Amino acid sequence: GENVEQHPSTLSVQEGDSAVIKCTYSDSASNYFPWYKQELGKRPQLIIDIRSNVGEKKDQRIAVTLNKTAKHFSLHITETQPEDSAVYFCAAIDATSGTYKYIFGTGTRLKVLA
Amino acid sequence: NAGVMQNPRHLVRRRGQEARLRCSPMKGHSHVYWYRQLPEEGLKFMVYLQKENIIDESGMPKERFSAEFPKEGPSILRIQQVVRGDSAAYFCATFGDTNYGYTFGSGTRLTVV
Numbered sequence: 268g269e270n271v272e273q274h275p276s277t278l279s280v281q282e283g284d285s286a287v288i289k290c291t292y293s294d295s296a297s298n299y300f301p302w303y304k305q306e307l308g309k310r311p312q313l314i315i316d317i318r319s320n321v322g323e324k325k326d327q328r329i330a331v332t333l334n335k336t337a338k339h340f341s342l343h344i345t346e347t348q349p350e351d352s353a354v355y356f357c358a359a360i361d362a363t364s365g366t367y368k369y370i371f372g373t374g375t376r377l378k379v380l381a
Numbered sequence: 382n383a384g385v386m387q388n389p390r391h392l393v394r395r396r397g398q399e400a401r402l403r404c405s406p407m408k409g410h411s412h413v414y415w416y417r418q419l420p421e422e423g424l425k426f427m428v429y430l431q432k433e434n435i436i437d438e439s440g441m442p443k444e445r446f447s448a449e450f451p452k453e454g455p456s457i458l459r460i461q462q463v464v465r466g467d468s469a470a471y472f473c474a475t476f477g478d479t480n481y482g483y484t485f486g487s488g489t490r491l492t493v494v
Binding site for chain 2: 301303309313356360362367369371372373374
């Protein structure tokens with residue numbers, strides 16, 4: 268089955284700097300890669316996703332890149348702000364399988380220092 | 382997102398009692414996924430249900446845990462004879478409004494004392 272590894276487990280950056288979180292997956296059939304942000308005590312919320320037919324997707328200060336050959340994808344946050352502080356989870360699924368069972372990475376705790 | 386409702390938000394049970402967690406997906410959505418999040422850890426898949434059917438329960442412990450999604454009413458995750466190790470946040474999810482993205486409920490935080 269799918270296995271998703273995520274690094275780093277914790278990340279501290281100065282406000283205004285960039286943050287990069289990386290994930291690798293094992294199942295070459297995976298074709299959909301979402302990223303979730305979870306603030307303390309709250310539910311995970313989808314912030315950006317990418318399908319395997321594109322290599323990069325941007326939405327304002329966040330972007331995701333995908334390298335299918337190497338089976339890894341990354342989340343990039345530019346001009347970080349204190350409100351970006353949260354735990355971020357990546358996931359990978361085979362959206363053609365019909366089950367849509369997400370396998371999540373172990374999470375990255377991002378701290379943006381003011 | 383008020384679309385996926387979970388209750389209760391917080392649940393305290395003594396060891397040996399039963400816990401019942403409820404999840405009501407958005408109207409018209411018939412798929413429910415349950416995930417468990419232990420303190421300071423990630424989201425672990427437990428079970429995937431469609432109306433009246435369990436599709437995949439590969440992540441659910443074989444003993445004490447069960448799940449259902451009846452034709453009428455919410456999905457129920459039931460934990461019998463709870464132990465301290467069951468203390469966690471339990472989230473349910475269904476497909477959101479876009480593509481394959483999940484929409485999560487607000488979660489039930491179970492504390493076993």
